[in-house]
Every structure is written in C-alpha cells, then in structure tokens.
Amino acid sequence: MKTALITGATSGIGYEFAMQLAKRGYRLIVTGRRMERLLELRENVDVPVEMIQADLSSEEACYDFLEKMKEWEIDLFINNAGFGLAGAFLESDLDREISMVKVNDIAMHILFKGILQQMHAAGKGQILNVASSAGLLPGGPYMATYYASKAYVTSLTRGVACELSEMGSQVKVSALCPGPVDTEFNSRANVSFSLKGISARQCVREAILGLEKGQTIIVPSTRMKLAMFFMKIVPVSALVKMTGHQQKKKLG
DSSP, X not given: OOEEEESSTXXXXXXXXXXXXXXXXXXXXXXXXXXXXXXXXXXXXXXXEEEEEOOTTSHHHHHHHHHHHTTSOOSEEEEOOOOXXXXXXXXXXXXXXXXXXXXXXXXHHHHHHHHHHHHHHHTOEEEEEEOOGGGGSSOOTTSHHHHHHHHHHHHHHHHHHHHHHHTTOSEEEEEEOOSOBOSTHHHHHTOOOSSOOBOHHHHHHHHHHHHHHTOSEEOOSXXXXXXXXXXXXXXXXXXXXXXXXXXXXXXX
16 A cells, blocks of 8 residues: 655645545545644545644654654655745734745755655655745735745755756656645635635646656646746736736735
8 A cells, every 4th residue: 555645634735635645545644733633534534544743834843753754655745734925025924924934945845855865765756845836936926925935845846856857766756836726725824816716626636647647847727727828928027017916806
C-alpha cells in the first residue's frame, strides 16, 4: 500500500486530497491544527490514517514533524498547509502577515526540503507544493504579501524540478496553481471572490491528473489556463493594475 502525506488536511483542498487519495488506496498521514477535524477525516475513509496535530507556523514543530516522518516511506507528499490575507499593505495586520509567511513559505520550504531528501535517498517519490495562480503573476495589490508568498512556492518548485531532472533523480516535484476554489480559505483570508470558483473536488482531480502526466506547474480548469496564457501577453504594469482591481472586488 502506498503512503500519502498531506499537510493542512482538515479542510478545503487538503481534505479533498485525503478523500480522493484514499479512494485510490493510499494509506494517509495527515496533519492539521484541529484534532476533531482529523478524527472526522479518519472516520470518512476506509484506509489506515496516521493523524498528527501540528501548528506549522512554528519552525520547531516543522523539524519535529520531519523527525517523525523518518519512520515512514512516503510515496506522495501534498505540501498543502497555508492561508491568505487580504487588505491594503499599509493597514493589514503585521503579525498575521508574518504568520502567513511562516506557514506559506518557511514551513513549506522546511518540509519540502526534508521530505525531498528522504525521497531522494529512497530513489522514488513525488511532491506537490500547493501554490496558487497568484504565484504566477507579477504582483497582487491588496493581497501583496499573499501573492509574494505564493510566487516563492512556484519559483522554488520550478528551480528544484530542473535540478532533479538534470541529475536524473526519480523524484518528481510539482506546484499546484489554482485560481479561485470554493473552500474555507475565502473566509479566513477575508475575501469574496469576484470570479466564480471551481470546487475542491475538481481542483484535486485535475491536480492528480497533472501529477500523473509529470507536469511541473499544474493549473486546474480550462478557464484559468486560458487566463494564464492571456496574462503572458499583457504588459506587467497593466497586469498588476488589473490584478489590483480584482482584489478590491474581493474586499466586498
């Protein structure tokens, strides 16, 4: 039985990954801050589930988590934990921004590197870093820190994917870059999407298909793929202004 490790598995995209991978026969290792949600997840699947309660905004918690993972042979790592924050940079809460960067980037980086090294030593494995379409854009006024945090994820993943390919590694790494997805992310980020979102089920289904195809950057939904193509031909200055206009709509 293959083993999938999923961080941020208590809701949204992470929870849906757990459901779909369980149906594919994966044993699950799941993390989250809310144990009651992890227990609920375990009740909803028919595969073995190892639950680890952790607050990944703490570097110490990340390193402790990696120590626990040394006992496991992990076939697929969904590096999903993260959250967003909207508002003008001058006015947004600094503590929440720093917490977001710690989870979206520092925790992501620590776990990515640690699990990658473990997989490389084993000679197999696949990692999906959950980013955002925001990480493919040059900037996002009114969600500036979030956009920057996800650009870090996509840039790191692309670079590492190239290194692994050049060395002939059997480990593959990808970044998932969805547009709006209908999850709890929206309320936590204090936004209301101006564009219609896709379901978490569709997002994860297309993500798994992208992993099977070996794609480095996975953008779910035809509409978002077309949007990303269009944005390649728009001048950066105009694109940033357009993005800022959409973010203002999100603030309601």
